Amino acid sequence: MREPAPHNHPHGNALTLPQAKRYKPLSDTRTESGTMDRNQALALYRQMLLIRRFEERCAQLYVEGKIGGFLHLYIGQEAVGVGAISQTRADDYLIAYYRDHGYALARGADPRLLLAELCGKFTGISRGKGGSMHFYDIPAGNFGGDGIVGGHLPLAAGIGYGIRMRGTDQVCLCFFGDGAVNEGAFHETLNVSALWDLPVVYIIENNRYGMGTSIDRASSVKDLYQRASAYGVPRREVNGMDIVAVRSALGEAIDRARKEKRPTLIEAETYRYRGHSMSDPGKYRTKEEVESMMKSDPILLFGRRLMEQERFTQADLDAIDKDVLAQMEDAVTFTEQSPDPPVESLYEDVYVRSPYIHMKAAEKDPAWRAAIREDRVPASLPPWKPAAPPPAAPAAQPAEATASAGKAK
Amino acid sequence: MAQLTMREALNQALKEEMTRDPNVFILGEEVGAYQGAYKITQGLLAQFGEWRVRDTPIAEEAMMMTFNFSLLALDMIVNHAAKYRYMSGGQIRCPMVMRGPSGAATQVAAQHSQGFESWYAHIPGLVVVMPSTPKDAKGLLKSAIRDDNPVIFMENEILYNLKGEVPEEEFHIPLGLGDIKRAGKDVTLVAWSRSVITSLAAAKTLADEGVEAEVVDPRTLRPLDEDIIFESVRKTGRCVVVEEGWRYAGFGSEIADRVQRECFDSLDAPVLRVTAADVPMPYAKTLEKAYLPQPERIVEAAHQVLYRS
Numbered sequence: 001m002r003e004p005a006p007h008n009h010p011h012g013n014a015l016t017l018p019q020a021k022r023y024k025p026l027s028d029t030r031t032e033s034g035t036m037d038r039n040q041a042l043a044l045y046r047q048m049l050l051i052r053r054f055e056e057r058c059a060q061l062y063v064e065g066k067i068g069g070f071l072h073l074y075i076g077q078e079a080v081g082v083g084a085i086s087q088t089r090a091d092d093y094l095i096a097y098y099r100d101h102g103y104a105l106a107r108g109a110d111p112r113l114l115l116a117e118l119c120g121k122f123t124g125i126s127r128g129k130g131g132s133m134h135f136y137d138i139p140a141g142n143f144g145g146d147g148i149v150g151g152h153l154p155l156a157a158g159i160g161y162g163i164r165m166r167g168t169d170q171v172c173l174c175f176f177g178d179g180a181v182n183e184g185a186f187h188e189t190l191n192v193s194a195l196w197d198l199p200v201v202y203i204i205e206n207n208r209y210g211m212g213t214s215i216d217r218a219s220s221v222k223d224l225y226q227r228a229s230a231y232g233v234p235r236r237e238v239n240g241m242d243i244v245a246v247r248s249a250l251g252e253a254i255d256r257a258r259k260e261k262r263p264t265l266i267e268a269e270t271y272r273y274r275g276h277s278m279s280d281p282g283k284y285r286t287k288e289e290v291e292s293m294m295k296s297d298p299i300l301l302f303g304r305r306l307m308e309q310e311r312f313t314q315a316d317l318d319a320i321d322k323d324v325l326a327q328m329e330d331a332v333t334f335t336e337q338s339p340d341p342p343v344e345s346l347y348e349d350v351y352v353r354s355p356y357i358h359m360k361a362a363e364k365d366p367a368w369r370a371a372i373r374e375d376r377v378p379a380s381l382p383p384w385k386p387a388a389p390p391p392a393a394p395a396a397q398p399a400e401a402t403a404s405a406g407k408a409k
Numbered sequence: 410m411a412q413l414t415m416r417e418a419l420n421q422a423l424k425e426e427m428t429r430d431p432n433v434f435i436l437g438e439e440v441g442a443y444q445g446a447y448k449i450t451q452g453l454l455a456q457f458g459e460w461r462v463r464d465t466p467i468a469e470e471a472m473m474m475t476f477n478f479s480l481l482a483l484d485m486i487v488n489h490a491a492k493y494r495y496m497s498g499g500q501i502r503c504p505m506v507m508r509g510p511s512g513a514a515t516q517v518a519a520q521h522s523q524g525f526e527s528w529y530a531h532i533p534g535l536v537v538v539m540p541s542t543p544k545d546a547k548g549l550l551k552s553a554i555r556d557d558n559p560v561i562f563m564e565n566e567i568l569y570n571l572k573g574e575v576p577e578e579e580f581h582i583p584l585g586l587g588d589i590k591r592a593g594k595d596v597t598l599v600a601w602s603r604s605v606i607t608s609l610a611a612a613k614t615l616a617d618e619g620v621e622a623e624v625v626d627p628r629t630l631r632p633l634d635e636d637i638i639f640e641s642v643r644k645t646g647r648c649v650v651v652e653e654g655w656r657y658a659g660f661g662s663e664i665a666d667r668v669q670r671e672c673f674d675s676l677d678a679p680v681l682r683v684t685a686a687d688v689p690m691p692y693a694k695t696l697e698k699a700y701l702p703q704p705e706r707i708v709e710a711a712h713q714v715l716y717r718s
Binding site for chain 1: 434436460461463465466468469470471484485488489493494495496497498499500501502533534536552553555556557558581583584585586587629632633634635636
């Protein structure tokens with residue numbers, strides 16, 4: 001029998017990915033000493049604000065009926081994702097749950113691709129197949145949002161195992177909510193992570209409610225980070241509304257993972273201002289509770305700190321906001337001008353073309369027929385330029401994407 | 410050709426592929442120091458080390474020993490491995506093989522004796538393989554390891570000691586390619602895994618009566634080599650599907666559906682199915698025998714489609 005051609009795939013193994021090069025992640029501005037310089041402070045503030053404005057715009061678009069399905073907003077929790085990811089290296093990995101917009105943005109994904117995904121466009125980062133809960137950005141090491149509570153925790157351990165097998169000093173961050181700690185997968189994952197010394201940092205974003213059930217009614221132990229003690233995993237809690245505190249906790253945990261190959265469990269206490277998803281009126285908590293939590297808003301706190309230290313003026317911060325809002329409008333324009341996925345793409349992305357599948361059988365199946373084309377990672381876009389005039393360029397992008405899609409078939 | 414048991418053939422396939430590609434590694438319960446619960450992974454730990462042959466705790470949300478216990482990992486298999494490529498718009502590939510014994514063993518009762526191939530074959534994104542001979546087992550496992558899709562590779566515990574000829578040179582068998590296990594002109598018996606052995610026994614009885622049954626083994630249930638089945642049915646005009654899974658919504662009905670649609674003009678009788686009984690597997694020997702497809706039941710079904718009494 002004839003021997004098939006050897007593997008020659010651009011991403012032969014999902015874990016041996018090329019390093020992210022499309023976007024410049026925040027961590028590029030980190031100084032050697034680990035202290036923030038002026039540029040980095042600005043970048044962190046901008047990143048949190050971008051997520052806030054992105055989510056607010058999503059809520060509007062959802063009400064307008066342009067975004068469908070479930071929409072879980074990250075508003076109120078921005079300091080956790082931005083703070084944690086700002087401590088990672090460009091070749092590190094992350095994997096998260098379904099409230100996943102913030103991580104993709106913090107890891108440098110283009111908001112245009114994300115908004116297009118939310119609106120089910122072909123230009124979306126997952127080609128309109130994932131939606132809000134599935135923002136994968138593999139070139140940036142982002143293994144996306146998982147729709148199953150706790151379902152991605154074993155995958156994080158798998159990524160950690162891959163890192164150990166290859167012997168690199170990469171690290172994987174794994175974000176999940178307080179609801180996930182009651183799942184069996186959480187316990188199995190922490191056990192093997194400690195047992196095999198996996199370089200994974202597990203971050204509980206404790207926003208106090210698993211959907212509508214408060215942790216008081218769901219967890220026998222209220223200090224969720226203490227659950228790691230059962231597995232001998234280093235653990236700590238941190239104020240998730242304070243980005244500086246988050247950065248400090250993550251700096252330590254990432255360092256441990258990178259150098260000692262040991263996991264850490266971090267509990268970041270935070271709060272979501274909006275409902276679990278857009279369909280949640282939030283009747284399980286009081287208006288007063290929400291309002292009191294909003295007083296310690298992570299963006300407000302960090303902005304005030306920046307001004308108190310006289311490093312920035314209100315005008316500086318307002319200028320960032322203006323720029324971020326303009327970037328959002330640009331994303332909306334891009335999305336509106338993007339095409340819907342062609343019906344032919346329905347069967348694409350189910351299987352990988354393979355010389356080990358007999359094509360006679362495969363050709364009978366539309367999903368296998370569609371697998372004959374190469375992988376299509378979303379095309380890179382020109383980076384956002386703050387001072388750019390109302391862009392005409394992005395309008396050409398959807399057409400290009402469609403053209404190349406047509407060619408591939 | 411060497412005479413090997415299926416156990417030895419599988420072991421060879423693992424060893425060869427792990428030698429060929431340093432990225433291939435094994436995670437599972439008792440795969441290392443214990444040398445495999447069924448000795449399939451014998452000797453691999455010593456050769457490849459613990460990072461490539463990893464004994465796991467009984468953490469079955471993500472790992473397993475036999476397909477009976479794979480139900481705990483269904484979320485990982487169905488919601489994750491099978492879907493990540495689609496949900497990511499083609500950014501992710503999931504090159505993994507989930508292999509282990511499936512189907513009925515001997516007197517281990519309901520929780521340890523069940524065929525789940527119909528469940529997994531139902532899921533887009535998965536490849537489902539069920540070999541019936543040592544040669545097929547080796548050739549298909551090598552393909553499954555090299556393929557970049559998630560593959561469900563279901564072995565049968567009863568067949569581990571089955572001996573057969575296996576080529577000594579390097580070879581592989583493509584996934585999705587069926588095989589004629591016995592040629593015949595009178596009736597088509599479609600079967601996979603251990604049912605192939607049962608069907609061959611039935612074919613022998615039929616041959617004594619002068620009926621030549623053709624035994625078609627698709628070997629892979631997804632993707633399915635339907636042409637090899639259609640060609641046979643067009644020749645014989647009669648078709649019996651044999652499976653060890655439950656009758657209700659079983660994979661045999663998928664084959665029956667395709668055959669009635671594509672070979673309608675060639676069929677001289679309705680497509681019949683010989684399956685396990687629609688009950689949990691009992692423990693007692695007599696009941697176990699009544700539960701599983703037996704050669705006699707296949708002969709009976711063949712008689713029916715041939716309108717012989």
